[in-house]
Amino acid sequence: MKFDQLVLASGNPGKLREFRDLCAPLNISIVPQAELGVSEADEPHHTFIENALAKARHASRATGLPAFADDSGICVAALGGAPGVHSARFAEPGGDRDAQDARNNAKLIALLAGKSDRRAHYTCVIVLVRHADDPEPIIAEGRWQGEIIDKPRGAGGFGYDPYFFLPALGKTAAQLSAAQKNRISHRGVALARLIAALREG
Numbered sequence: 001m002k003f004d005q006l007v008l009a010s011g012n013p014g015k016l017r018e019f020r021d022l023c024a025p026l027n028i029s030i031v032p033q034a035e036l037g038v039s040e041a042d043e044p045h046h047t048f049i050e051n052a053l054a055k056a057r058h059a060s061r062a063t064g065l066p067a068f069a070d071d072s073g074i075c076v077a078a079l080g081g082a083p084g085v086h087s088a089r090f091a092e093p094g095g096d097r098d099a100q101d102a103r104n105n106a107k108l109i110a111l112l113a114g115k116s117d118r119r120a121h122y123t124c125v126i127v128l129v130r131h132a133d134d135p136e137p138i139i140a141e142g143r144w145q146g147e148i149i150d151k152p153r154g155a156g157g158f159g160y161d162p163y164f165f166l167p168a169l170g171k172t173a174a175q176l177s178a179a180q181k182n183r184i185s186h187r188g189v190a191l192a193r194l195i196a197a198l199r200e201g
Contacts, residue, residue, distance in 0.1 A: 003198070005029045006128070009059035009069035011040055012097070014158035015187070022182055022191045026198075031065075038062040048072065048085055048125040053137060061132035068128035068194070072186060074160045076148060077119040079111060087159070101159055108160065109150055118147040120164065122173075124186040126194050138197050142189030146173070157181065 008019055008030050020030050033040075041058035043051040048071040055069035073087030083090040083104070091103035112118065122144040129137045152162030154174030161173035173181060182188045 003028055003066055005031060005065060007036065007038070007059045007063050007065050007067035008032050009038075009041065009055040009067050012158075015070065018178075018182060018185075018187055019191065021178065022188060023195075026195060033059045033063070033067070036063050036065075043071070043085070046085060048123055049127065049139065049141075051085055052125045052127040052139075053129075056127045056129045056137065057132050057134075060129050060134075064131075066128065066130050068126060070124050070126045070187065070190065072122065072124035074108075074120055074122050074164065076108070076112070078115045078117040083108065097158075105152070105160060105163055108148065109163065112148055112150075118149070119145075120148050121145045122160075122164065122186040124190040126187075126190045128194060128198075138194060140190045140193035140197060142186040142191075142193065144173075144184070144186035144189070 006028055008016060010016065011032065011034050016030065016032050023030055038059050041055045043054065045051045045054065052069045052071035055071070056067045059067035059069065071085065073084050075081045075084050089100070091107040093100065124142045126140045127137050146164045146166045148163050149165045149172070153172045154162050156176065156178070157174040164173045166173065173185065
């Protein structure tokens with residue numbers, strides 16, 4: 001299965017950078033939907049897979065091109081899996097992405113105050129549709145285990161990365177190089193599985 005161009009149903013610059021890096025070996029051009037005049041889709045669903053599928057279909061329908069979308073977030077054990085699908089807008093929405101990230105992280109740390117269970121994992125589901133009504137979308141998932149710390153470390157990554165600690169490495173996700181993160185992250189694992197499916201197809 002060969003694609004020269006895929007529309008990325010996201011306006012997140014961090015995701016775009018990661019996807020472009022990861023897809024570079026396949027010579028696939030990744031075009032963010034905003035460059036094609038496509039607005040962001042609603043994400044009303046309660047699961048990552050439903051939201052990713054809705055976004056991919058929306059972008060494909062608007063452009064007539066194959067499209068893919070991911071829905072990802074952080075799930076914290078002590079919070080019953082929250083923020084989950086609401087990770088990007090966990091706190092009151094407003095301002096630019098950096099300001100939103102800061103409020104999201106502040107809310108997360110406040111809710112975990114006094115809790116000893118700091119286990120968390122990032123989840124990523126990527127859905128690719130060949131066309132808007134594709135009855136057999138390609139679905140790939142990845143999960144990244146870690147724990148939440150109270151003080152941020154590192155200047156890389158985005159979102160919850162400065163607070164997402166990886167005990168085996170002794171670092172947060174924000175302290176990893178882009179190449180290292182792409183190899184082991186939830187998004188890296190999900191995209192590797194997607195690429196494998198494309199090569200098999």
